[in-house]
Amino acid sequence: MNESTPLLLRALNKEKLSTPPIWFMRQAGRYMPEYRKVRSKFKNFMDMCKDPDVCCELAMQPINAFSLDAAILFSDILTIPDAFGLGVEFIENKGPVFKSPIKSKDDIHNLIGFNPENLSYVYQAVANIKRALPENIPLIGFCGSPWTLAAYSIEGHSSKDFKNTINFITKNTEASHLLLSKLTDACFLYLRKQVQAGADVIQIFDSWANILDAQQLNEFSFNYIRPLITALKNDPVTSNTPVILFARNPKCNSKSILQTSADCISLYWSMNDFDHSLAIGKTALQGNLNPEILLESKDIIKKETYKILDKFKDFPGYIFNLGHGLTPDICPDKVKYLTEIVREY
Ligand code: 1CP
Numbered sequence: 001m002n003e004s005t006p007l008l009l010r011a012l013n014k015e016k017l018s019t020p021p022i023w024f025m026r027q028a029g030r031y032m033p034e035y036r037k038v039r040s041k042f043k044n045f046m047d048m049c050k051d052p053d054v055c056c057e058l059a060m061q062p063i064n065a066f067s068l069d070a071a072i073l074f075s076d077i078l079t080i081p082d083a084f085g086l087g088v089e090f091i092e093n094k095g096p097v098f099k100s101p102i103k104s105k106d107d108i109h110n111l112i113g114f115n116p117e118n119l120s121y122v123y124q125a126v127a128n129i130k131r132a133l134p135e136n137i138p139l140i141g142f143c144g145s146p147w148t149l150a151a152y153s154i155e156g157h158s159s160k161d162f163k164n165t166i167n168f169i170t171k172n173t174e175a176s177h178l179l180l181s182k183l184t185d186a187c188f189l190y191l192r193k194q195v196q197a198g199a200d201v202i203q204i205f206d207s208w209a210n211i212l213d214a215q216q217l218n219e220f221s222f223n224y225i226r227p228l229i230t231a232l233k234n235d236p237v238t239s240n241t242p243v244i245l246f247a248r249n250p251k252c253n254s255k256s257i258l259q260t261s262a263d264c265i266s267l268y269w270s271m272n273d274f275d276h277s278l279a280i281g282k283t284a285l286q287g288n289l290n291p292e293i294l295l296e297s298k299d300i301i302k303k304e305t306y307k308i309l310d311k312f313k314d315f316p317g318y319i320f321n322l323g324h325g326l327t328p329d330i331c332p333d334k335v336k337y338l339t340e341i342v343r344e345y
Contacts, residue, residue: 016317035058290322
């Protein structure tokens with residue numbers, strides 16, 4: 001890759017760069033006043049996600065505010081369960097709530113087939129964002145991991161520990177595997193459509209990897225992420241599209257996460273025992289800064305950011321990001337300051 005190739009793609013190609021590319025998980029969202037202004041026009045969050053022009057405007061907001069090195073599709077991971085007819089709603093201060101969550105084996109057997117065309121509003125948003133972006137800024141498409149989508153679909157809402165889901169998969173293991181394979185097929189078709197519409201990179205969010213023990217993590221999560229990535233690598237449409245995997249604080253050793261064959265591992269902020277030496281030349285790395293640091297003073301932000309940059313300065317293919325998403329309580333000025341000090345380092 002040459003000097004004119006976007007920094008994000010060079011890092012994903014495992015090149016050592018003097019300045020890392022910068023983008024942030026949840027870079028579009030409630031912490032930005034310009035987001036809140038658009039959001040106030042919609043009663044339902046999902047209605048906003050179904051408007052491709054609004055999604056384009058929202059995805060461009062952080063690019064315009066902070067000149068980041070990548071845009072991410074504005075949408076949500078729960079579009080897939082919604083397309084399976086589970087009725088996803090977002091309730092103020094409560095988060096997602098499903099009208100018809102999965103309650104039994106029969107619900108899984110009777111699930112309607114996934115039709116990727118039902119999510120054409122997402123691919124239209126991808127195309128619009130791609131058109132709005134300068135040519136040198138790549139667009140990241142995304143989906144939730146099959147496990148994380150299954151957890152919301154069974155629990156029916158968010159939860160700290162997803163106890164009902166853990167009970168369900170323990171009691172209904174075979175049917176749970178059927179659900180996970182249906183979700184894996186849906187994720188593949190969905191991501192393929194996003195790439196056809198213009199996504200340059202894909203990120204898979206396994207946001208609830210942390211609630212599984214090591215054995216369950218392999219059985220219910222990585223066992224589906226691995227074939228999903230393999231299917232993407234074997235399809236002519238997606239074979240050249242780099243895949244980033246974010247797993248929230250997974251209870252596994254570095255080897256098993258590397259065995260997913262993701263092109264890049266997005267490190268949660270507390271994943272400090274991840275063995276970088278095993279990743280050299282195999283995968284790029286991303287993230288690792290605790291987002292809560294952004295609630296601190298500029299001095300502390302600088303000190304903690306430099307610790308992360310020192311840690312990855314010799315790693316071939318590091319992408320600067322947080323160890324999880326930006327939260328609504330973070331001040332946009334601090335986000336701007338963070339991008340400046342990374343580029344000055
Ligand atoms: O009322 C509002 O304004 C809704 C807030 C919001 C936003 C801005 C939600 C609801 N989703 C989003 C956008 C979103 N979600 C994006 C695009 C924005 C960007 O990154 O710039 C992305 C990539 C997501 C992905 C997402 N949604 C994840 C994975 C990332 C992560 O943080 O781990 C998850 C778990 C969700 C579910 C979700 N969506 C929204 C909420 C409140 C939740 C629940 C979170 C929980 O269970 O605690």
